[in-house]
Amino acid sequence: MTFTRREALGLGAGAAVFLATGLRVEPAAASAEEAMKMVMDFAGGKEPTAGKITLSAPEIAENGNTVPISVSVDSPMTDDDYVESVMVVAAGNPRPGVATFNFSPMSGVAEASTRMRLAKTQKVMAVAKMNSGAVFMDAKEVKVTIGGCGG
């Protein structure tokens, strides 16, 4: 089988595109796996269920450098029944970890806000762990216009 010059060039270009996209996809996939592992480790073997926790984030974040987010967990925050911690994970970032908030009954309300970086459009997850060991989860898709990881 012989190639004309044009075909050979076309194939080369195709391979280059394939390589480039292949390289791009790889770290993101690794990160998603890492993110799931982080959630599982944090949950301590329990299956996170929906409810109780609310993650608020903008639907569209123009600037990925500062995306305001807040988490709120429905809990009486008494000595017997309170939220121990909330972990925020961004699977589409180069490193999935964002922050872990540790509360105590003295917090009064299990709510916290901060500003985070998002490299690209992705799903942000928040996982809450109660003192009873129950684990709850919420996720929000955030569209990012300008990524926040700098070059």
Place this chain on the structure above:
Amino acid sequence: MASAKPRVKVPKTAAKDEVITIKTLISHKMESGQRKDKEGNIIPRKIINKFSAAFNGTQVFKVDLEPAISANPYFEFNMRVPESGKITFTWVDDDGSTYTEEKSIEVSG
């Protein structure tokens, strides 16, 4: 880098057992360790990795920060105030330095 300057907003007074909202901000670049300089060398990571707030010495709120937290880390959280006292805020840098700020709150009635 200029030294990190913490700023904290706490109400001066509260009713007994009132849940107050606290806002904190500290000027810090939060170098993620992902960026590269002009020569292509990775700029080493330097972030605030821990923030905590304590009431009269008892830790109430603590955050473990990752590089995904924006520059000049901002936090808003709550605290129940059982009595008059001091709230201490501590930020811990990757290089080991700590920045602290203290506020008093008066419980009336």
